[in-house]
Amino acid sequence: MTKTKYRGVNIDSRGKIYYQTEFSKDPNTGVRRRLKSYFDKDGNPFKSEKKAFDELCRMRVEYKKEIETAKCNFTFVEFIDEVFLPYYSKTVQGSTYRTAQPAFDLCKKRFSKKKLVDIMVRDCEQFRIYLQDNFSPNYARSVWSRFKKVLGYAERLEYISDFPCGKLDNIKGKRSQTEFWTFEDFQKVISSFDITTYDGRYKHMIVWLYFMTGLRVSEGLGLIWSDIDFSKKLLHVQSTLDYLGNGSYIRKERTKTEAGMRFIELDDMTVEILQSWREVQVNNQDSDFVLARMEAPLHKTTLTRILKRQAKIVGVAEITGKGLRHSHDSFMINELGKDVLFVAARSGRVDKATTLNTYSHIYASKKASGGSDITKHLMKSGLTPH
Structure with a gap:
């Protein structure tokens, strides 16, 4: 290929003249259109570099008209x-x-x-x-x-030449307050379940697990038994459950954020409660969902109903699954004196400032493992898994 004095016009190894160019993105496909030709609009080969350049200019004008027409007609x-x-x-x-x-x-x-x-x-x-x-x-x-x-x-994509919102103010949101339980509230709720029944033990296990781990709702829903290492007392958070509607769902091998992919140390009582639940659960193979009454995993709306129903029974604040996650963080901060880095990492938060902004508590740095601390506190409180 030999370049000429006309930009976009070249001569190939056989001595033939052609033009070649790349236009802006096509408004219908979002893909850049590329054009190369050895012929003019009448199908005649170019006899001069100037003729090829003139044809290239004509094609550029035609393409611009085409783009502008497409832009104007798009609603x-x-x-x-x-x-x-x-x-x-x-x-x-x-x-x-x-x-x-x-x-x-x-x-x-x-x-x-x-x-x-x-x-x-x-x-x-x-x-x-x-x-x-x-x-x-x-x-x-x-x-x-x-x-x-x-x-x-x-x-x-150049459908519009200017961004019409650029000069306008953003709408200010209002920071919502998420209700959560204190440890005393949790004790009242967890003691209200009748764990002598299958359904009672199921609900007891769900509330206990979320409170003691700080899992996001979707992370808990996606848990399967192979995610839990009972010998090492570790819970591997590596998936979420996404409901698609009409009773269908998909387990995604990822979490909300990269920081969400984590291991959570479990306390002894949580381990015992999970083991006891697995023994009676109808479907309890490694690939089965932990938070499942039968085969289908727990639905997030069912979790909310459980929380609100038990809250009414014992007279504490009605919370959501998100509130249960906040309850765990509050427990770690207020009862165990954990610092912001520990709580943020355990909860799988990317931005440590989020934890600081959410809780206006005094953090006391204290080096200790999460699971053993929970065990000591629960034993001291007199709370039992049964």
Whole structure:
């Protein structure tokens, strides 16, 4: 190949003249279009480098017109459905994708058939105010964030020349307070289960395990018996359970964050409770779910119902699975005096500041293993696994 004085025009080893170029991303596919030709629009080979360059310039103008036409005709809804969502589904976990759909539906309803290029700054501001006036601060903030993500992606793909939300303020969310149990609350709840029955022992084991390990709800749901090493008293957190709807689910070999892949040291009583549960569990092979009454794993809504029902019975705060996780952290901090690094690592948090921001307690550094500390504290309190 021999380069010429015309950019994009070359001469091959046979002495034939051709042009070659690469255009911006195609709005329909998101892929860059490449073009190479030895012929003009009438199918004649190029007789000069100038003729090849003129044809290249003509093709660039035609492509620009084609792109602009595609941009003008694309509606906001079409862009989300045909371009953005296929991209978004590959960047987030399945549960996050499904959770985000109502927010995207709200955006589509708001702008309906409006063309993407016709969405102006004032339209975005009116939508921002609408969200603030009609929804809770946190939900409004979530929808606004996803709306901005859509338009930001449109700008990156050059469907729009400017980002219309760039000059606008973000919606401020409100820090939600998650209810959690003190150790005294936990003692009341855990003592209220009738462990002489199969169902009672099942629920007792679930609440105990979450409180004593700080597992995320999905991490606990995904546990199988091979994840637990009873001889070493270690619980290997390496998966989560994702419900797909209509009774179907998938066990994913990953956790919410990289820090979530961890080993949790178990105390003696938790080990005993898990062993006792496995002895009576209907399906208790290595590949079976730990938190399963029969074959199907526990559902997160069932966990919430158990927690709220028992809370009402004993008269303590009604909490969720997330609240149970916070309860564990509070227990580690207030009762065992663990520092922020220990608690953050045990709970699988990436950012240590998250633990500090969540709990306004005084941390006391103390070198000791988590499982043995729990064992000593439980024995001292008089609490038993039965």
